[in-house]
Every structure is written in structure tokens, then in C-alpha cells.
Amino acid sequence: YVKQHGGDDVCWYHKRLKDVNGDSLQLESEIRTAINECQFIPYYQPKVVLATGETTGFEALVRWQHPTRGLLKPIDFIDAIIKLKLTFELFCQMSMQIAKQLSIWQAMGFTQHICINADATEFSHPEFFDFVSSLFTQHFIHPHQLHIEVTESSLMLRHASVKQQLNAIKALGICLALDDFGTGYASLSYLQEYPFDFIKIDQSFISKIVGDRIQLAIVKAILDLAIALDMKVIAEGIETEAQRNLLVEIDCTYGQGYWFSRPITADAATEMLSKERK
Ligand code: C2E
Ligand code: MG
Numbered sequence: 001y002v003k004q005h006g007g008d009d010v011c012w013y014h015k016r017l018k019d020v021n022g023d024s025l026q027l028e029s030e031i032r033t034a035i036n037e038c039q040f041i042p043y044y045q046p047k048v049v050l051a052t053g054e055t056t057g058f059e060a061l062v063r064w065q066h067p068t069r070g071l072l073k074p075i076d077f078i079d080a081i082i083k084l085k086l087t088f089e090l091f092c093q094m095s096m097q098i099a100k101q102l103s104i105w106q107a108m109g110f111t112q113h114i115c116i117n118a119d120a121t122e123f124s125h126p127e128f129f130d131f132v133s134s135l136f137t138q139h140f141i142h143p144h145q146l147h148i149e150v151t152e153s154s155l156m157l158r159h160a161s162v163k164q165q166l167n168a169i170k171a172l173g174i175c176l177a178l179d180d181f182g183t184g185y186a187s188l189s190y191l192q193e194y195p196f197d198f199i200k201i202d203q204s205f206i207s208k209i210v211g212d213r214i215q216l217a218i219v220k221a222i223l224d225l226a227i228a229l230d231m232k233v234i235a236e237g238i239e240t241e242a243q244r245n246l247l248v249e250i251d252c253t254y255g256q257g258y259w260f261s262r263p264i265t266a267d268a269a270t271e272m273l274s275k276e277r278k
């Protein structure tokens, strides 16, 4: 990489390419340091009741406070973490901070839940269930305050024991959401096979519902299916008022997206909740 060949952008691209190939020893050692030094932090995106705008919960999205590269998003490191088999370590780091946040909010009288993203690989870790149970006792929070969302794509490659693991998570009292619904190869079979409480309709459908009657028909069909299966629906990636209004019209209850709020820091989320209460 030569600086005069395009400055930071080239460097960035070059680094990303290396990261994707997983052959960057530097990235590997940086990720291990980051795990040890707790450089991974949650940002929070509000999940709202579409008709009223009321915040019912937050999705926690990991950010890496990198000592020299600034605040990094999952696209820059999540594949490397999966490759290094550090998803359980990331889950621990995120969920400890989330549990602390929940107990702070609980003390302030806020009842919102927080949803954590998981790659199904961490459920196989021998300490996963003990760890999750200890979170609840250590931070005096109730399991229903924590939700876990799993992407379709992370379920795709898993073996039969995933069903048993998801049932065990449910048995703890944790709500489960199927993330990025509609983007995988077996969306419908996941719904009948696994015990999900929420379906999150992927942004790729929501971004086209206004003015595209086929996309709208698909979203409506998902809403009908959810009613029949006794599941709740969250629309992801709402960016315009028109999208929000259309979703209210077709009775989609929950949603998230930049139109309501981008992912924000814990402090900003607390401030938001305090303002909303007034
Ligand atoms: P996701 O769980 O489907 O999260 C939604 C992504 O869309 C987030 O990107 C969010 O910032 C972004 N987003 C939200 N609203 C809008 C919108 O209105 N418009 C647009 N264009 N984008 C929107 P982010 O934070 O970069 O996360 C990307 C993915 O990384 C997540 O997709 C999730 O699969 C994964 N991820 C995030 N945090 C974690 C984590 O702690 N652990 C694991 N295993 N994966 C995580
Ligand atoms: Mg998610």
C-alpha cells in the first residue's frame, strides 16, 4: 500500500480485504487485545411501537472502540471474530455491559428490554448456559428483559442441536427473534422448527414497500403468517415517514430504523428514555 495512491480510502480497502481473507495476523492480535481490554461496546437502537412511537426496547449493536482506528462497525471485524471462534467471548463482553445497563434502567424505573445479536455458534460453548444464568442473578435482572436475536444465515449451517439450544434459551425465559427474515434459504422452515417470539423483516423488503406492490404483498403475507403462528413482527430499516405510515396501515406493530433513531450510546439512550417519560 502506497499513500500517494489514494490516501486513507486505499488503506481502508486494503485492510478490509485482508480482514475478509482472515490472513491478517495483526487483526487477529488486535481482536484478542480488544477482547481482553473490553474495547467492544454496545450501541443501542430503539425499537418502537410504530403507531405511537413509544420505545419498547433497544437492539444492542456492537462497536469496536479501536485505539487508533476510531469507532468500528461490525462489517470491519465480525467475520474475523467468527473465524477466530471468539463469538462466545464477544457475547460475554456485550451481555455483561447490557445486563449492567438493564439494572441501571431498572433502578430508574424504565422497563425496556435489550436485545443482543448472537451468531448461533456461541450456543454450543460449554459455558454458555451457566454464563447467561449468572448474568441474571449477578445483576438482579429478569430473563424477560433480555432478548436474543439470531440471523437466518447463522442458523443455516448449524447442526440439529441448535433446536435444543434455542429451546433451552426459551426455557430460561429469554425471548427469541429471527433476524433478517426473508433473506435466507429456508425462512419458512425455521419458523415451524424453532421457538421464535419475534420475526424481524429484513430491511431489503422494507426499503421497497412504498410503490412496489409485490414487496408490499410479501410483507403483508409475513404479517398474516406471524398472526397464525402467534409471533410478533418487527420491521427493520425504516428510513422514511412514508414507510412508517404504510406499515402502521397494514398493522405491523413494531419497527426500527434511522427514521426513528440511529444506534446511539448508552448515555444517549438513557437521555432518550428520560425525555420520553416527561
Ligand atoms: P442486524 O442485526 O440486522 O442489525 C441491523 C443493522 O442495520 C445495523 O448495522 C444497524 O445499524 C443498521 N440499521 C438500522 N436501522 C437502519 C436503517 O434505517 N437504515 C440502514 N441502512 N441501516 C440501518 P450494524 O450495527 O452495522 O450491524 C450489522 C450486523 O452486525 C447486524 O445486523 C448483526 O447481524 C451484526 N452484529 C451487530 N452486533 C453484533 C453482536 O454483538 N454480535 C454478533 N454476533 N453480531 C452482531
Ligand atoms: Mg439484529
Ligand code: MG
Pocket (backbone or CB within 6 Å): 179, 180, 200, 202, 203, 236
Ligand atoms: Mg437484521
Ligand code: MG
Pocket (backbone or CB within 6 Å): 180
Ligand atoms: Mg443484518
